[in-house]
Amino acid sequence: MTPELSRTLNAIGMLAVSLVLALAFFYQLVLYELPCPLCLLQRVGFVAVGVGLGLNLLYGARPQHYAIVLIAALYGGSVSIRQILLHIVPGTGHYGSPVLGLHYYTWAGIAFFLVLLGTSIMLLFERQYVGSSDHEPRFGGNTLAKIAFFVMLALAVLNAGSTLLECGPGICADPPTSYKLIDELDAGN
Amino acid sequence: MIALLFVLFIATMGLNYFNITKAGNALFFVTLAICIYWLKFHATTPLTIQL
Numbered sequence: 001m002t003p004e005l006s007r008t009l010n011a012i013g014m015l016a017v018s019l020v021l022a023l024a025f026f027y028q029l030v031l032y033e034l035p036c037p038l039c040l041l042q043r044v045g046f047v048a049v050g051v052g053l054g055l056n057l058l059y060g061a062r063p064q065h066y067a068i069v070l071i072a073a074l075y076g077g078s079v080s081i082r083q084i085l086l087h088i089v090p091g092t093g094h095y096g097s098p099v100l101g102l103h104y105y106t107w108a109g110i111a112f113f114l115v116l117l118g119t120s121i122m123l124l125f126e127r128q129y130v131g132s133s134d135h136e137p138r139f140g141g142n143t144l145a146k147i148a149f150f151v152m153l154a155l156a157v158l159n160a161g162s163t164l165l166e167c168g169p170g171i172c173a174d175p176p177t178s179y180k181l182i183d184e185l186d187a188g189n
Numbered sequence: 190m191i192a193l194l195f196v197l198f199i200a201t202m203g204l205n206y207f208n209i210t211k212a213g214n215a216l217f218f219v220t221l222a223i224c225i226y227w228l229k230f231h232a233t234t235p236l237t238i239q240l
Contacts, residue, residue: 048224055213068214172190
C-alpha cells in the first residue's frame, strides 16, 4: 500500500466517522432526541478517533497515529458496551428511537468495532510508512484529506456548542429533557 | 463538563495541525483520562442505572 493510498483510505475513514456524528446530530435536531450523557461520551469517542486519523492525514500514516485511533476506539466502544449492558435485561427499557431496528448506542458499538477492525487491517501494510517525513507539507497535497480533517473539526466544534447548550457548564442531566443553558438564560431574563 | 472534552480534543487537533504533536499527544491522553472519569461518573450514577 502506497503512502498516498493510505492517506486516502484514512480520509475515507475520517469521513465515515464524520457521517456517524452528522447522523447523530440530524436525529438530535430533527427528532428533538437529546443525547444522554453516555451518548455524548460516545460522540467524544468518535472525535478522539478523529484526532488519530487527523494525524495520519496531516503527517502521513505512522503506527503511533494508529495506536491513538485504537485507544480512542477502545474508549468509545467501552462506553457503548456499558450502555448496551444497561438496557440488555428485558424490561429495562431503552434510550432514544431505534434506527433500522437498533438503538444509537448499539450502532455506535458496531461503528467502534469497525474502527478497531479497519485500523488493525491498515496496520498490516508496512509500505505505507515509507517516505513519510516531517518535511512533507500538511495533508501531503491530498485535497480529500484536507476536507475530511476540517469536516471532523467542524463537527467537533458543533458538538461542543450543542453539548454546552444541553448541559450548561455543570453536570449533564440524566436523562436530559431540554437545553439547560437556554432554559437558564430564559429564566434569567 | 462534557463540552470541555470536545473543546480539549479540538485543541489537540489544533496543536497537531501546527505540528506541536508532543503537546498534542500529552493533551490527548490527559483528555482521555478525564473522559474515563466521566464515564465512571455517568455509568455508575444512581439515575443512570435506575433507568
